[in-house]
Amino acid sequence: MSTVTINGRVETLPDDPEALLVDVIRDQMNLTGTKLVCGAGVCGACTVLLDGVPVVSCLMPAKAVAGRTVTTVEGIGGTKLHPIQRAFMALDALQCGFCTPGFVVEAVAFHDGWRKAKGAAVPSREEIGAALSGHLCRCGAYDNILHAVAEACSGRFDGDETVPPRLEARDKVTGSAKYTVDIHHDGQLEGLIVRSHIAHGRIVELDLAPARAMPGVMAVISLLGDDSTVRYVGEPIAAIAAKDHKAARDAAAAIGIKCKPLPSVVGLDAARKPGAALVFEKSSRKKAGNVSEGSPAPAPWKQNVRGPSGAFSHKASKVRSAIAAAAETHDPLLVEGVFRTAGQSHSCLEPHVTVARFDGDRLTLHVSTQAVFHLMELIAKRYKLSHDKVRVIADHVGGGFGSKGSLGLDTIAAIELAREARAPVRIALDRHEEQCVTGHRPATEISIALLPSREGRLKALSLTAYSDNGAAINSTIAALARLIYPAEAKQLTDFDVISNLPPGAPFRGPGGPPMAFALEQAVDEAALRMQVDPISLRKRWDTDPNRQRLYDWAAGLEVWRIAKGATAQSGRYRRPVIK
Ligand code: FES
Numbered sequence: 001m002s003t004v005t006i007n008g009r010v011e012t013l014p015d016d017p018e019a020l021l022v023d024v025i026r027d028q029m030n031l032t033g034t035k036l037v038c039g040a041g042v043c044g045a046c047t048v049l050l051d052g053v054p055v056v057s058c059l060m061p062a063k064a065v066a067g068r069t070v071t072t073v074e075g076i077g078g079t080k081l082h083p084i085q086r087a088f089m090a091l092d093a094l095q096c097g098f099c100t101p102g103f104v105v106e107a108v109a110f111h112d113g114w115r116k117a118k119g120a121a122v123p124s125r126e127e128i129g130a131a132l133s134g135h136l137c138r139c140g141a142y143d144n145i146l147h148a149v150a151e152a153c154s155g156r157f158d159g160d161e162t163v164p165p166r167l168e169a170r171d172k173v174t175g176s177a178k179y180t181v182d183i184h185h186d187g188q189l190e191g192l193i194v195r196s197h198i199a200h201g202r203i204v205e206l207d208l209a210p211a212r213a214m215p216g217v218m219a220v221i222s223l224l225g226d227d228s229t230v231r232y233v234g235e236p237i238a239a240i241a242a243k244d245h246k247a248a249r250d251a252a253a254a255i256g257i258k259c260k261p262l263p264s265v266v267g268l269d270a271a272r273k274p275g276a277a278l279v280f281e282k283s284s285r286k287k288a289g290n291v292s293e294g295s296p297a298p299a300p301w302k303q304n305v306r307g308p309s310g311a312f313s314h315k316a317s318k319v320r321s322a323i324a325a326a327a328e329t330h331d332p333l334l335v336e337g338v339f340r341t342a343g344q345s346h347s348c349l350e351p352h353v354t355v356a357r358f359d360g361d362r363l364t365l366h367v368s369t370q371a372v373f374h375l376m377e378l379i380a381k382r383y384k385l386s387h388d389k390v391r392v393i394a395d396h397v398g399g400g401f402g403s404k405g406s407l408g409l410d411t412i413a414a415i416e417l418a419r420e421a422r423a424p425v426r427i428a429l430d431r432h433e434e435q436c437v438t439g440h441r442p443a444t445e446i447s448i449a450l451l452p453s454r455e456g457r458l459k460a461l462s463l464t465a466y467s468d469n470g471a472a473i474n475s476t477i478a479a480l481a482r483l484i485y486p487a488e489a490k491q492l493t494d495f496d497v498i499s500n501l502p503p504g505a506p507f508r509g510p511g512g513p514p515m516a517f518a519l520e521q522a523v524d525e526a527a528l529r530m531q532v533d534p535i536s537l538r539k540r541w542d543t544d545p546n547r548q549r550l551y552d553w554a555a556g557l558e559v560w561r562i563a564k565g566a567t568a569q570s571g572r573y574r575r576p577v578i579k
Pocket of ligand 1: 094095096097098099100136137138139140141349398399
């Protein structure tokens with residue numbers, strides 16, 4: 001029998017030769033400050049000290065730590081916190097906090113080594129960056145993290161704790177903050193979702209009985225819709241609750257699925273082609289997901305293209321005629337272009353996760369959600385429960401970025417499995433699921449035409465956006481250009497392109513970044529052709545008082561003042577001369 005000392009406590013290691021240190025720490029010892037994110041030694045969230053040296057516990061075989069000493073974030077500091085923890089709190093070096101324990105553990109090792117060798121000298125940003133290079137912060141708190149480590153090394157936080165700007169900072173730097181993925185009730189089961197392996201098909205037979213008969217399996221349910229059709233790889237088909245993940249995985253393999261493949265189409269270009277395979281029949285269009293935060297307004301469908309929706313255009317015919325005339329006369333001020341942006345994954349460090357538990361007719365849900373009350377209302381309505389019978393809790397959320405605002409099938413599955421199994425059930429998506437099927441910012445193709453007048457006014461602006469939504473609708477991209485650069489006439493047109501990709505989801509300012517990317521490129525190009533300063537042109541065309549202040553601030557920046565102009569051919573930022 002081998003043992004390890006973790007935070008001063010001697011712990012027996014499991015006999016399983018495949019057991020990992022992170023599982024011993026989290027599951028056996030309930031030290032949930034150590035987070036499991038990538039499971040591949042890339043993100044640093046599971047970092048612990050092994051005999052004082054930082055290691056990633058997700059790659060460390062448990063048997064390799066026999067006879068050694070492990071320190072997790074809970075073992076750092078004690079009642080008087082470590083200077084690194086105090087600096088992180090005081091300088092707000094965290095947001096969602098899911099990456100924070102890993103950063104703290106690594107930074108403590110760096111700090112202690114640095115102070116021993118260099119006293120109160122302040123390490124450079126590069127030295128700190130190199131020490132923390134194995135850590136990812138999805139929220140982007142890097143600047144404050146680097147600052148906090150430098151200040152701690154200088155000795156500024158050797159004294160007493162100060163009141164942090166963030167209420168929950170102490171819980172996050174000590175690892176005591178409980179996220180949904182850390183919740184564990186007595187008798188809790190592990191849930192798993194069985195997903196489609198094909199992009200489009202009809203499930204003609206779904207045999208759950210073999211899975212129900214497997215050892216350790218407590219509930220198996222179908223998640224298929226009434227048309228028994230899957231429209232993307234990863235679409236949920238069934239769900240299992242079992243005593244542990246291994247039992248659930250074994251049961252998943254036993255489910256009998258017979259599927260009739262249907263023609264599929266993937267991506268913006270293929271889905272728009274005449275004769276492309278149809279993703280949603282007219283009768284099933286309501287099953288499409290929603291890439292925006294609001295409800296979809298009615299819009300026409302033609303095959304896999306939904307739109308146009310151009311509700312925010314004004315004087316659209318004037319735009320068309322002015323641009324056509326300018327093109328006809330080869331007006332050098334007419335800026336035209338087609339811009340493409342790639343899809344982006346939310347990549348929340350805490351996965352989409354739900355823990356569902358019934359106590360009689362009361363349902364308690366821990367959900368990693370951005371919309372606690374909204375979710376409670378949706379669940380109460382779906383299951384015909386009064387509001388006081390449903391409680392949704394999200395004490396801490398390890399990142400959402402827009403992807404955790406609606407009621408997902410993973411939450412529905414956890415509820416229904418818990419009801420069937422009569423036991424609490426957790427469904428936590430793994431990293432592969434998190435990256436593939438929890439939504440994304442759709443890729444786009446945006447055509448733009450921008451025409452300044454001879455007097456330098458913005459005469460006409462046209463944006464047409466096609467959004468590569470996957471199995472979803474309701475993109476708003478071009479329409480957002482109504483909020484900036486008042487023009488004499490605007491034509492803003494949005495189209496959804498639907499294909500057999502996982503559905504997109506709202507993502508920080510849905511539609512805004514691709515729209516701004518295309519529009520600002522065109523404004524830069526217009527400034528170049530008009531031979532005016534690009535910031536001055538924005539100040540002239542955009543009358544919003546807040547952005548006027550932003551333009552003044554940008555114009556005063558050193559980096560802007562010393563810039564060599566839009567046609568610079570040397571230095572860090574260069575641009576080709578457009579003839
Ligand atoms: Fe770093 Fe959220 S604070 S991932």
